[in-house]
Amino acid sequence: MKRKYHQRTGQICLLLLAATLCWGCATPQETANLQQSINILFDRVQKLENQVQGMQGTEQKADLYARMEELQVKIGSLTGQLEEQQRQISRLGTAAPAAAPPSSSAAPGPSYAAAPSAATEPAATPKIVIKEEKNPEKAMYDNALQLYQQGKFLEARKEAKNFVDKYPKSDLADNALFLIGEAYYSEKSYKEAIESYQQLLDRYPKGNKVPSALLKQAGSFQKLGDATAARILYERIAESYPGTPQAQLAAKELKQLP
Template structure:
């Protein structure tokens, strides 16, 4: 029985044994060889732990870089949209027909009939409310991002993203906000809540660039929950729907390991 256990231990420790001198394992009593195998296994476990820790650190760095790219893209798109609207307004002013004399008189009469704002008081633009809402939405999203990338206040960021997805459910960045929320909760090992956030991205935003990554995260959560069949199905879906993507490569690696 003891020899069988020893043989199994040697098979499991083959990667580590490959680096160990053969004469060290072949000499000495059976107890000595078992003790040496245990030391090798412990060293391998420590190496695996250190590697996983480095991988987690690299994953966090990638996450932060993606966040910066998203923030910059958002700002660039906002600038381009404002520029486009400005050009349209200029074009409309240049192409607008000059009013006839009677129309001018009617316009003047209508202007006279309107109340004149008092000094220091301006007439609000019809779209001012929409502009303010957009600015508030942008500020809220960027504030939540900065809590992660600049201030590294992850618990506060969770609160901020929760507030954002609740207050702006139809925002163009709701999918990103839900993904960030899921990632932060996943890092805290709050798997059930993280799964809820990733599921929102998958089900509500089929065209989102974060959908493939969210499916991978759902697969990882399924693995941690012991649901290997569910994890495999999720990884296969990523590989099928997002072939040649970074998400598909991660899914393939996880699938191969199961």
């Protein structure tokens, strides 16, 4: 199990490196390749999250959970860079001057003005196409998640809120509230993140996102310099959810608090 875990971690790191190396390219194709790398990376994180439940060692679970949290932050950073690159490509495409028609004295040859190519036309901004889903509920949640992956945190929050309003009894409703908190957390809006995680705790106290929401809420208080509130929440996680990755991480954070 440990060997497989290191292999998976190594594969994820390679994907991150590949995505980072692609940066600096300014062609639509390479931008699309970067987006594909991010999607693959996110899929790997999702699969690892599912496999955590089947692991036996609590310490290994906690370590893997922490690594997944770090990867999610990196995904948000990469997707934010991708969005900026897409805007640059779009600006370059629309600002490109039209080629002057060849003069009568010019030597015969192919004319780029007469036969526009992909290099002279405005570059198309690559986008992730949301596949049509038979289940509109899941499609709506996936859209909110996708916006978050792209670093569009405001749009992600709006879509996730609309999802909760429309499907309050959905199995994904607590995930949508957690996504709202994560979007605020990614923007370092820790007070708003705390409020969003609290909504999840109040509305879905038996949901599977409760331990994670408590952990991120404690982390938000810690970021704000409120060590007392953070300590209370870390202790609550350790006592209420013993043996879970969240409890293991809470115990580690408690040791670092003043």
